[in-house]
Amino acid sequence: MFFIMEKPLIFCLFLFYWHFLYALFTVEAPQSLYTVEYGNNVTMECTFPVHGKLEFRDLSVIWEKKDKLKKQVYALLQGKEDFESQDSDFKGRTKLFKENLNLGQSLLQITDVKLRDAGLYHCLIGYGGADYKAINLKVKAPYRSITQGVVSTGDNEWKLTCQSEGYPQAEVLWQNREYEDLTHKANTSYETGRDQLYRVTSTLTIKSRTDEIFFCIFWNKELQENTSAILHITDSVDGVVRTESRRFIGAILIVTALLGSVLIFMLSISKATANKDNRTPVDSSSIAKLPNDKDTCDCRYASFEEEELKSMQVEKT
Ligand SMILES: *[C@@H]1O[C@H](CO)[C@@H](O)[C@H](O)[C@H]1NC(C)=O
Numbered sequence: 462m463f464f465i466m467e468k469p470l471i472f473c474l475f476l477f478y479w480h481f482l483y484a485l486f487t488v489e490a491p492q493s494l495y496t497v498e499y500g501n502n503v504t505m506e507c508t509f510p511v512h513g514k515l516e517f518r519d520l521s522v523i524w525e526k527k528d529k530l531k532k533q534v535y536a537l538l539q540g541k542e543d544f545e546s547q548d549s550d551f552k553g554r555t556k557l558f559k560e561n562l563n564l565g566q567s568l569l570q571i572t573d574v575k576l577r578d579a580g581l582y583h584c585l586i587g588y589g590g591a592d593y594k595a596i597n598l599k600v601k602a603p604y605r606s607i608t609q610g611v612v613s614t615g616d617n618e619w620k621l622t623c624q625s626e627g628y629p630q631a632e633v634l635w636q637n638r639e640y641e642d643l644t645h646k647a648n649t650s651y652e653t654g655r656d657q658l659y660r661v662t663s664t665l666t667i668k669s670r671t672d673e674i675f676f677c678i679f680w681n682k683e684l685q686e687n688t689s690a691i692l693h694i695t696d697s698v699d700g701v702v703r704t705e706s707r708r709f710i711g712a713i714l715i716v717t718a719l720l721g722s723v724l725i726f727m728l729s730i731s732k733a734t735a736n737k738d739n740r741t742p743v744d745s746s747s748i749a750k751l752p753n754d755k756d757t758c759d760c761r762y763a764s765f766e767e768e769e770l771k772s773m774q775v776e777k778t
């Protein structure tokens with residue numbers, strides 16, 4: 462009986478020591494997949510055990526990218542940063558947060574992420590023992606800003622164009638006001654633009670009366686993401702109208718609203734002073750003192766009563 466009980470105990474002790482000896486130094490990756498938008502920054506993390514104060518001179522941190530050829534992304538060797546062997550892809554775009562090393566965190570920031578940065582990374586740490594973990598980086602580029610064009614080709618026919626850049630390749634769907642599918646009437650072309658992005662241009666030639674709207678939808682199947690633009694066919698449409706115009710109209714609205722509130726403010730002030738003036742008999746003479754050329758300018762801010770007075774004044778002279 463005694464003999465039988467002892468066996469598992471020894472086994473447990475063995476397991477404990479085995480774990481202690483071989484798993485003492487382990488690197489962990491709290492997050493094994495990062496998805497980042499093209500042009501943004503990403504900070505990838507792996508952790509390692511630090512007991513007590515970190516001995517910087519004993520620490521080596523290497524981040525590699527596992528392409529066909531291994532690429533060095535970042536290296537800190539025995540406490541010293543080494544940019545000599547850094548791959549040109551990453552020149553000037555990496556930063557290791559040194560203060561976090563004390564906490565056993567290897568945080569690598571890659572700025573201005575490119576499409577070619579996507580792939581598998583290894584985070585290697587040497588500190589007494591050595592270990593590594595793999596981390597995946599995905600890069601996406603939504604078709605965010607759509608440039609649109611509406612051109613009349615005469616005879617109630619219109620050429621509608623939508624263009625945008627993104628990744629991966631998107632389909633362009635077309636719909637009218639009733640959400641009928643017009644995609645089969647459109648022509649979509651794909652070019653490789655800057656930094657591996659696709660420049661997608663789609664053209665729909667269609668007969669339509671004015672005051673109609675059409676939609677172009679960029680469908681990024683892989684990202685399950687849709688972005689769309691509304692194209693208006695109006696009488697005044699001539700040449701290219703851009704999506705930026707919406708922002709422009711927004712700005713105009715804001716400016717108009719601001720001017721409007723200033724106007725109302727001025728009106729209320731002038732009304733208040735006019736009311737004050739009304740109680741004194743110098744009312745019309747004070748207005749008459751205004752020089753003629755200034756009249757037109759001041760008119761806009763004067764109350765209606767004042768305007769009437771002024772026109773009467775002009776008629777009299
Ligand atoms: C990326 O990081 C750099 C440097 O830390 C900073 O200047 C820049 O604004 C960041 N860009 C974005 C999109 O957050």
Ligand SMILES: *[C@@H]1O[C@H](CO)[C@@H](O)[C@H](O)[C@H]1NC(C)=O
Nearest residue numbers: 645646647648649664665666
């Ligand atoms: C699309 O463009 C190609 C080349 O410009 C042209 O040959 C084709 O007829 C066009 N198709 C449609 C549906 O407009």
Ligand SMILES: *[C@@H]1O[C@H](CO)[C@@H](O)[C@H](O)[C@H]1NC(C)=O
Nearest residue numbers: 634678679680684685686687
């Ligand atoms: C995107 O739009 C297409 C066509 O309207 C639709 O079939 C698809 O389900 C939409 N996808 C998402 C994610 O909204």
